[in-house]
Amino acid sequence: MLENLEPNKPIRNCKIRTILEQLDEVDANILREALGDRKKWQDYPLSKALENRGVHVSPNSITKHRAGACSCRFVNA
Numbered sequence: 001m002l003e004n005l006e007p008n009k010p011i012r013n014c015k016i017r018t019i020l021e022q023l024d025e026v027d028a029n030i031l032r033e034a035l036g037d038r039k040k041w042q043d044y045p046l047s048k049a050l051e052n053r054g055v056h057v058s059p060n061s062i063t064k065h066r067a068g069a070c071s072c073r074f075v076n077a
Contacts (some may be wrong), residue, residue: 014070015061035066 016035020028031050034041041049043059043066050057064070 009074012071014065014072015057016065016070017072019055019057035062038066 020031023031034046043062046062047057047059061070065072
């Protein structure tokens with residue numbers, strides 16, 4: 001049962017995932033759609049649009065999340 005027991009690796013929270021978890025379902029879906037539409041929403045304009053609505057996230061966090069280079073790739077893996 002305990003074969004290959006190893007300590008948990010600390011995973012830094014992804015800012016995008018944290019924001020998505022805090023939004024209501026409608027707003028979370030709107031953000032997911034925006035994240036999926038790279039043609040309409042590039043990283044910097046999306047960051048600024050969110051900031052104008054009180055959601056503070058850097059363009060770099062958006063870039064990492066879209067590229068799968070954030071901690072989300074380890075969640076539920």
